[in-house]
Amino acid sequence: MLGRINIAAAAKIRPARMGSLGARMVSQLAEPREPQVVTSEIPGPASASALERLGKMQDTRAAVFVADYAKSVGNFIVDADGNQLLDLYCQIASIPVGYNNEKILQAARSSQMATALANRPALGVFPSTDWAQQLEQSLMRVKPSGLDMVFTAAHGSDANEVAFKAAFMHYMRVRRGNSAFSAAELSSVMDNRPPGSPELAILSFSSGFHGRTFGALSATRSKALHKMDIPAFPWPRAPFPQLRYPLDKYAEDNAQEEQRCLQETERILRTNAVPVAAVIVEPVQSEGGDRHASSEFFRGLRRITKEMGVLMIVDEVQTGCAATGTFWAHEQWGLQSPPDMVTFSKKMQAAGFYHSFDMVPDQPYRNFNTWMGDPARALLAQAIVAEVIDRDLSTQVRVTGDYLMSHLKPLAVRYHRVVSNVRGCGTFLAFDCPSTEMRTEFLHLMRLEGVNMGGSGDVTVRFRPMLTLNKSLVNVFLTRFESVLNKMYHKHWPQ
Amino acid sequence: MLGRINIAAAAKIRPARMGSLGARMVSQLAEPREPQVVTSEIPGPASASALERLGKMQDTRAAVFVADYAKSVGNFIVDADGNQLLDLYCQIASIPVGYNNEKILQAARSSQMATALANRPALGVFPSTDWAQQLEQSLMRVKPSGLDMVFTAAHGSDANEVAFKAAFMHYMRVRRGNSAFSAAELSSVMDNRPPGSPELAILSFSSGFHGRTFGALSATRSKALHKMDIPAFPWPRAPFPQLRYPLDKYAEDNAQEEQRCLQETERILRTNAVPVAAVIVEPVQSEGGDRHASSEFFRGLRRITKEMGVLMIVDEVQTGCAATGTFWAHEQWGLQSPPDMVTFSKKMQAAGFYHSFDMVPDQPYRNFNTWMGDPARALLAQAIVAEVIDRDLSTQVRVTGDYLMSHLKPLAVRYHRVVSNVRGCGTFLAFDCPSTEMRTEFLHLMRLEGVNMGGSGDVTVRFRPMLTLNKSLVNVFLTRFESVLNKMYHKHWPQ
Numbered sequence: 001m002l003g004r005i006n007i008a009a010a011a012k013i014r015p016a017r018m019g020s021l022g023a024r025m026v027s028q029l030a031e032p033r034e035p036q037v038v039t040s041e042i043p044g045p046a047s048a049s050a051l052e053r054l055g056k057m058q059d060t061r062a063a064v065f066v067a068d069y070a071k072s073v074g075n076f077i078v079d080a081d082g083n084q085l086l087d088l089y090c091q092i093a094s095i096p097v098g099y100n101n102e103k104i105l106q107a108a109r110s111s112q113m114a115t116a117l118a119n120r121p122a123l124g125v126f127p128s129t130d131w132a133q134q135l136e137q138s139l140m141r142v143k144p145s146g147l148d149m150v151f152t153a154a155h156g157s158d159a160n161e162v163a164f165k166a167a168f169m170h171y172m173r174v175r176r177g178n179s180a181f182s183a184a185e186l187s188s189v190m191d192n193r194p195p196g197s198p199e200l201a202i203l204s205f206s207s208g209f210h211g212r213t214f215g216a217l218s219a220t221r222s223k224a225l226h227k228m229d230i231p232a233f234p235w236p237r238a239p240f241p242q243l244r245y246p247l248d249k250y251a252e253d254n255a256q257e258e259q260r261c262l263q264e265t266e267r268i269l270r271t272n273a274v275p276v277a278a279v280i281v282e283p284v285q286s287e288g289g290d291r292h293a294s295s296e297f298f299r300g301l302r303r304i305t306k307e308m309g310v311l312m313i314v315d316e317v318q319t320g321c322a323a324t325g326t327f328w329a330h331e332q333w334g335l336q337s338p339p340d341m342v343t344f345s346k347k348m349q350a351a352g353f354y355h356s357f358d359m360v361p362d363q364p365y366r367n368f369n370t371w372m373g374d375p376a377r378a379l380l381a382q383a384i385v386a387e388v389i390d391r392d393l394s395t396q397v398r399v400t401g402d403y404l405m406s407h408l409k410p411l412a413v414r415y416h417r418v419v420s421n422v423r424g425c426g427t428f429l430a431f432d433c434p435s436t437e438m439r440t441e442f443l444h445l446m447r448l449e450g451v452n453m454g455g456s457g458d459v460t461v462r463f464r465p466m467l468t469l470n471k472s473l474v475n476v477f478l479t480r481f482e483s484v485l486n487k488m489y490h491k492h493w494p495q
Numbered sequence: 496m497l498g499r500i501n502i503a504a505a506a507k508i509r510p511a512r513m514g515s516l517g518a519r520m521v522s523q524l525a526e527p528r529e530p531q532v533v534t535s536e537i538p539g540p541a542s543a544s545a546l547e548r549l550g551k552m553q554d555t556r557a558a559v560f561v562a563d564y565a566k567s568v569g570n571f572i573v574d575a576d577g578n579q580l581l582d583l584y585c586q587i588a589s590i591p592v593g594y595n596n597e598k599i600l601q602a603a604r605s606s607q608m609a610t611a612l613a614n615r616p617a618l619g620v621f622p623s624t625d626w627a628q629q630l631e632q633s634l635m636r637v638k639p640s641g642l643d644m645v646f647t648a649a650h651g652s653d654a655n656e657v658a659f660k661a662a663f664m665h666y667m668r669v670r671r672g673n674s675a676f677s678a679a680e681l682s683s684v685m686d687n688r689p690p691g692s693p694e695l696a697i698l699s700f701s702s703g704f705h706g707r708t709f710g711a712l713s714a715t716r717s718k719a720l721h722k723m724d725i726p727a728f729p730w731p732r733a734p735f736p737q738l739r740y741p742l743d744k745y746a747e748d749n750a751q752e753e754q755r756c757l758q759e760t761e762r763i764l765r766t767n768a769v770p771v772a773a774v775i776v777e778p779v780q781s782e783g784g785d786r787h788a789s790s791e792f793f794r795g796l797r798r799i800t801k802e803m804g805v806l807m808i809v810d811e812v813q814t815g816c817a818a819t820g821t822f823w824a825h826e827q828w829g830l831q832s833p834p835d836m837v838t839f840s841k842k843m844q845a846a847g848f849y850h851s852f853d854m855v856p857d858q859p860y861r862n863f864n865t866w867m868g869d870p871a872r873a874l875l876a877q878a879i880v881a882e883v884i885d886r887d888l889s890t891q892v893r894v895t896g897d898y899l900m901s902h903l904k905p906l907a908v909r910y911h912r913v914v915s916n917v918r919g920c921g922t923f924l925a926f927d928c929p930s931t932e933m934r935t936e937f938l939h940l941m942r943l944e945g946v947n948m949g950g951s952g953d954v955t956v957r958f959r960p961m962l963t964l965n966k967s968l969v970n971v972f973l974t975r976f977e978s979v980l981n982k983m984y985h986k987h988w989p990q
Contacts, residue, residue: 054627057635057644059619061859067621069614070606080624091617092865099614108612109604111565117603117875119564119594120844122586124554126562129575132549140552149552154649155866161708165725172724181723189719190701192727196719200726206685212864213656214710214728224684224691225860228676229667230660231695231728232687233709346865349615364556365720369707370587370841371650376871380612 031074031098034476035450036084042447044081064447072099075466075473077452085447086476089454093286093318093464096347097387107383116375123152123372124365134375138382139350141389144328146338147354152373156317156345157211160280162367163341163353164215167278167311168200169361174309201233201274203265203310205240207288207457210280210315219280222288222457236272238265240285241293245421258297266304278311278340283329286318289457290430292423295333302335311340313353321347322388322467325398325426332425347467349384350377393467401427404463404474411478415485417493418442429463430456438488445487449480526569526593529971530945531579537942539576559942567594570961570968572947580942581971584949588781588813588959591842592882602878611870618647618867619860629870633877634845636884639823641833642849647868651812651840652706655775657862658836658848659710662773662806663695664856669804696728696769698760698805700735702783702952705775705810714775717783717952731767733760735780736788740916753792761799773806773835778824781813784952785925787918790828797830806835808848816842817883817962820893820921827920842962844879845872888962896922899958899969906973910980912988913937924958925951933983940982944975 038044043051043065050066071078075098077087087095097104107113112130121128128134139150151166153159182195189196204210204219211220218233220226241258244250269276281301285291305312319329321344326332330339341359345351352373361367388394404427412419412431421432433439436458443461446453456462465473533539538546538560545561566573570593572582582590592599602608607625616623623629634645646661648654677690684691699705699714706715713728715721736753739745764771776796780786800807814824816839821827825834836854840846847868856862883889899922907914907926916927928934931953938956941948951957960968 050622050624050627054622054630057627057630058646059644059855059859059862060622062619062863063622064620066624066626067616068624069616070610072614077621091615091621094615094617094865100610101613104613105609108609113612114600114603115565115595117608117871118596118599119567120586120589121562121564122589124557125559126572126586127545127549127555127558129545129561129563131561132545132552135549135552149554151553154653155864157864158649158653158708164709165707168726169724181719185723186719189722189727190716191732192713192722192729196723197727198724212660213653213708214659214713215708218687218709221685224676224681225858227684227687228680228691228861229664229693231663232684232692233726233728234687237686360554363720364554366723367554368557369650369652370589376612 032076032084033472035076035086035480037448037450038083039081042079042081042083044079044083046080050080064452069099074098074100075469083450085450085452086473086480087452088463088465088469088477089452090464090466092346092454093323094346094349095466096321096349096384097393098466098468101383101387103383103387104380107379110379113376113379116379120371120374120376122370123375124368128375131375131378134378134382138378138385139348139352141385142327144330144338144342144354147342147356149357149360150352150354151367152350152352152378154371154374155351156343157213157216159317159343159345159351159353160210160219160313160315161213161215163280163313163343163355164202164219164278165367166341166353166355166359166361167202167313168198169366170311170359171200171275171277172198173362199274201235201272201276203236203238203268203272203276203279205281205285206237207240207285207291208237208280208282208315209285209287210282211317234274236268236276238268240291241297243292245423254294255296258293258300262297262300262304265301266308269304269308269310276310278313279305280313280315282315283319283324284424284428286462287456289460290423290462291457298330298333299335302337302339306337313341313343314339315343317343317345319428320344321384322394322397323347323426323464324428325401326394327388329425347384348381350374350381388467396470397426397467400469400471400474401425401429403471404429404477407474407478411482411485415489418485418488424463427463427465427467427469430460433459433461435459442484442488445484446480449484451477451480527571527579528967530571530581530975532943532945533578534576537574537576537578539574539578541575545575559947564594569593569595570964578945580945580947581968581975582947583958583960583964583972584947585959585961587841587949588818589841589844590961591816591844591879592888593961593963596878596882598878598882599875602874605874608871608874611874615866615869615871617865618870619863623870626870629873629877633873633880634843634847636880637822639825639833639837639849642837642851644852644855645847645849646862647845647847647873648840649866649869650846651838652708652711654812654838654840654846654848655705655714655808655810656708656710658775658808658838658850659697659714659773660862661836661848661850661854661856662697662808663693664861665806665854666695666770666772667693668857694769696730696767696771698731698733698763698767698771698774700776700780701732702735702780702786703732703775703777703810704780704782705777706812729769731763731771733763735786736792738787740918749789750791753788753795757792757795757799760796761803764799764803764805771805773808774800775808775810777810778814778819779919779923781957782951784955785918785957786952793825793828794830797832797834801832808836808838809834810838812838812840812846814923815839816879817889817892818842818921818959819923820896821889822883824920824923842879843876845869845876883962891965892921892962895964895966895969896920896924898966899924899972902969902973906977906980910984913980913983919958922958922960922962922964925955928954928956930954937979937983940979941975944979946972946975
């Protein structure tokens with residue numbers, strides 16, 4: 001029921017149109033029960049031809065297939081060739097509650113949306129009369145405990161960069177006290193030299209991913225290909241725990257590993273040549289290969305940063321919006337005091353960072369840009385947040401995730417040559433393949449079986465379904481999953 | 496006729512609805528002829544109260560007033576108190592063809608828009624079936640001569656940063672030849688050290704503005720407040736010509752000044768400690784104070800960069816989309832060969848950079864991110880580009896700009912104690928005040944007379960009207976302008 005487009009709700013909205021036309025409209029919106037693959041290869045011929053046309057204008061080498069979004073419904077994506085795939089990748093983890101979700105479509109078709117699109121404001125100087133209400137009904141409904149303000153931005157990289165800027169301004173405000181900018185600062189800053197452009201750092205963790213713009217990329221440590229040839233700030237990285245699975249078997253080793261990483265983090269914060277203004281960390285390292293740490297680790301990080309007066313930024317760009325079973329993943333840590341900033345994007349369909357009043361710079365126009373966010377995106381976030389709350393999707397994610405996990409674990413034993421290190425929380429799950437090549441083969445075969453999945457890191461397969469995934473769709477997945485694993489076993493390890 | 500909402504066109508679209516309801520709808524959309532100011536102060540009490548509510552969630556210290564966008568029409572913005580102002584600032588130069596433009600509203604209400612908003616794709620991996628066509632009908636219709644590809648982004652800073660990344664990858668590809676990444680590159684890049692994270696630079700000009708994210712901000716040289724406390728890359732800046740006005744009087748001095756700046760640029764490119772991969776320049780330095788240079792200067796810059804194998808990026812974020820009387824300002828330079836990249840945002844309501852095939856990185860996923868642009872924004876750009884072409888707004892901008900300039904020049908003689916250095920092209924005009932304080936007073940008095948304007952640099956007033964400004968609205972402005980100047984004269988220089 002929860003996993004499909006809400007037909008009852010649609011009927012309630014337009015009772016006058018529920019004749020033959022209305023019935024047809026609603027039936028077009030009904031979510032399929034099964035994938036349907038109609039081409040022998042994906043991308044099929046229609047995708048290939050669309051990519052050839054697009055390739056004259058844009059680089060298409062990363063394209064997997066071309067999608068027909070008008071025909072995609074709920075958990076299913078339809079491609080240019082008419083293949084209908086169960087989508088467990090969801091535009092790199094950024095579709096929250098299904099393709100063509102009725103509530104989001106309502107927001108998209110509202111007169112408020114038309115006004116927001118046709119009159120995009122410079123929110124910092126000419127905010128709209130309804131902007132406060134829009135924030136209250138969207139982003140502020142789910143503000144993390146202890147963080148009452150929100151700085152709106154354009155996407156995840158942008159969100160992290162404005163958080164970094166807030167951190168650097170905060171650091172210098174504390175150091176400068178109530179003094180004005182010095183003559184030396186004013187004369188050096190236009191030449192990008194200290195003291196005006198200070199030598200300060202953000203500490204991030206090995207395998208962390210925080211985006212692709214220059215500041216965000218300097219904190220990103222996922223893959224060489226993401227960073228190669230791009231100048232970067234000389235910012236330090238600390239080791240992130242490399243846990244061993246299953247967790248209960250390696251509990252002691254893992255606790256030691258986390259202690260080692262915390263000690264090394266503290267050592268860097270104390271000794272780094274350049275002062276560290278903030279630490280940024282993901283609740284689950286996602287692009288870097290679905291690497292987890294325990295709540296104890298994150299509480300330790302909060303303790304260390306508090307003790308040393310270093311800000312803690314939690315990057316919830318991928319984990320936020322209920323994907324791990326709570327609206328924000330860091331809610332599960334039981335932190336003694338809140339993070340200083342929490343960044344978000346992706347499933348929220350709006351981006352930015354939450355913060356307390358203390359993070360506001362001492363003067364206006366300092367953390368600033370033309371648009372400062374986007375009311376159109378806040379309207380979408382409002383519909384998304386309402387869906388998550390009204391349908392209690394956090395609970396659904398936990399229930400569905402537990403069900404999926406309970407099946408993945410025995411399958412990982414049975415098909416251990418392909419599937420290992422099953423891990424995760426909520427439906428934010430993952431496992432490892434023995435090699436990058438075998439992962440590529442797995443993902444390709446899964447698409448041909450009707451399931452679209454993605455990888456992370458070098459050998460990991462990640463589950464990034466919508467919050468609307470349910471047990472019956474998990475069963476659909478499991479059938480296809482076993483079929484693919486059997487094919488791979490027959491090919492690589494014939495009896 | 497062109498400066499107002501097109502009533503004839505609206506009537507054509509829905510002839511059946513032109514009864515009493517239709518007439519009322521259209522009359523609601525009709526553009527006012529005059530400003531109307533109903534409060535004794537701006538921001539008025541309703542704006543102040545809205546800002547107080549918003550101030551609990553966001554920093555509002557830069558807010559000028561709170562706007563009611565649903566009530567704003569054409570060239571007029573309406574605020575929360577019902578003040579109706581002729582808008583010559585236009586959301587920091589980013590509203591192209593009027594508030595609630597009928598064609599843009601049609602795009603905003605289209606089913607394609609609803610699909611684009613409800614299903615935001617990861618365009619790099621799952622482009623939509625209509626993405627190629629959307630690009631062809633929007634951004635590609637106005638591609639600068641010689642640049643056949645477009646990389647889509649989120650905003651102006653983002654556009655410049657992806658252009659910088661393309662420049663650095665291009666530089667290293669040329670230097671590396673066909674070799675693979677070296678072991679030293681692969682091992683150093685994850686620590687942000689050379690050779691993997693190379694020491695390379697972007698050269699920008701004094702007073703240039705290219706955005707606020709870390710890479711863009713390292714090229715920005717507008718104001719100390721924009722850059723203070725934020726770490727920056729050690730990139731060089733060259734002097735930008737400081738022309739003297741009127742241009743015909745100082746022709747020889749100005750030519751010498753431009754030669755000096757070109758020679759200094761060439762010297763830096765030859766001797767800079769770190770190799771320069773690209774030069775970025777605005778056709779008119781906008782945030783930095785509306786600083787202009789001649790076509791000869793830009794042709795010289797193209798010649799030098801070509802000779803030295805340095806890429807040339809033209810930042811048309813503020814000048815693009817017909818504001819200077821041609822679709823791209825750099826069309827007026829008569830360049831011997833096209834720029835290597837042209838960045839855009841603001842009035843286009845979509846962002847990115849144009850480039851040739853040669854700028855495509857050697858591997859996929861290198862210049863990459865989750866969303867890679869936004870089909871919703873391309874649909875808006877499509878409507879905007881169609882308006883500019885169908886209504887020949889470039890010509891209108893030239894005609895209106897010439898008319899405005901012909902009146903500004905004698906007024907600058909008459910009110911020389913407040914207005915000097917009148918300059919610009921198209922309606923992209925500006926003048927200087929004698930001090931920052933007097934500019935603040937001028938802008939404030941103009942709002943109380945019903946005209947919303949903005950500043951740039953320390954003492955400059957900039958005109959950033961929509962492309963739909965016309966002579967009759969210029970007359971409205973001129974009346975208010977003289978009234979304010981008379982008030983200032985009476986106050987500061989009483990007879």
